Amino acid sequence: MEPEFRPDAIVEVLVRHGVAFIVIGGTAAYLYGSNLLTEDIDVVPQGDLDNLAGLSAALNELDARIRLPGGDPLPFGHDATSLAGSIFWKLTAKHGDLDISHRPSGTAGYADLVREAVSITMGGTPVQLASLADIIRSKEAAGRDKDRRALPVLRELLAQQLRSRRP
Amino acid sequence: MREARKRGGLTQQQLAQRAGTTQSAIARLESGRTSPSLEDVQRLMRLAGFELLIELSPLDDSDRSQIERETPFEVRLSRLIASTNRMRQLRQEARRGA
Numbered sequence: 001m002e003p004e005f006r007p008d009a010i011v012e013v014l015v016r017h018g019v020a021f022i023v024i025g026g027t028a029a030y031l032y033g034s035n036l037l038t039e040d041i042d043v044v045p046q047g048d049l050d051n052l053a054g055l056s057a058a059l060n061e062l063d064a065r066i067r068l069p070g071g072d073p074l075p076f077g078h079d080a081t082s083l084a085g086s087i088f089w090k091l092t093a094k095h096g097d098l099d100i101s102h103r104p105s106g107t108a109g110y111a112d113l114v115r116e117a118v119s120i121t122m123g124g125t126p127v128q129l130a131s132l133a134d135i136i137r138s139k140e141a142a143g144r145d146k147d148r149r150a151l152p153v154l155r156e157l158l159a160q161q162l163r164s165r166r167p
Numbered sequence: 168m169r170e171a172r173k174r175g176g177l178t179q180q181q182l183a184q185r186a187g188t189t190q191s192a193i194a195r196l197e198s199g200r201t202s203p204s205l206e207d208v209q210r211l212m213r214l215a216g217f218e219l220l221i222e223l224s225p226l227d228d229s230d231r232s233q234i235e236r237e238t239p240f241e242v243r244l245s246r247l248i249a250s251t252n253r254m255r256q257l258r259q260e261a262r263r264g265a
Contacts (some may be wrong), residue, residue, distance in 0.1 A: 039255070
């Protein structure tokens, strides 16, 4: 039985453990107005070891395991150092699937994304959402079919954003 | 323009220096607060190391019609959670019925 997808509950645990992170990917795109549903949340953590120690504690609370396509999840032992050692983790957790990426395609990671990130709340929890332009940049670079499908709507949303900012 | 600058590995300051303008002018252009001419955009993209290509494609209004304007993030979040979980229920029902 799949857990109910509750991205708000996932970010609440991350924030409670003091993790600095940016939400990007399909969930962020949906929040901006894309109509493509997604079943995971993509986060980009700040890469210093103190932050990754908080992330490790949050992943323990979320009972995160390694997600395998079509198979049972694998146990996931981790600490700050091991989390820093791989640029991408695909996980399944208590409140749904969670992808952790230090450098999403087309970006240089947290420091790159945080400059233009937007502060929002998810279920009352304050989080940083990658900017629409950065989500588009990342999806263009990733270039998978599902990314390309999302792009026309995201570009139109960005054009609307830019038009609405003009005096 | 922002995409080209970032792909070119340039800061706004570096692009401004190449273009003989100020960092704040580049920031205004990238944020959409000023509307550059097509020639200006082409010039800046070349300075970032890229060529701007424009192509004609058939009009597809479906992208626009799919966009909901100014829906609060929390409302979108509730909709995502409800829709995703409903989709999963339907998928499980379909698997059981197959």
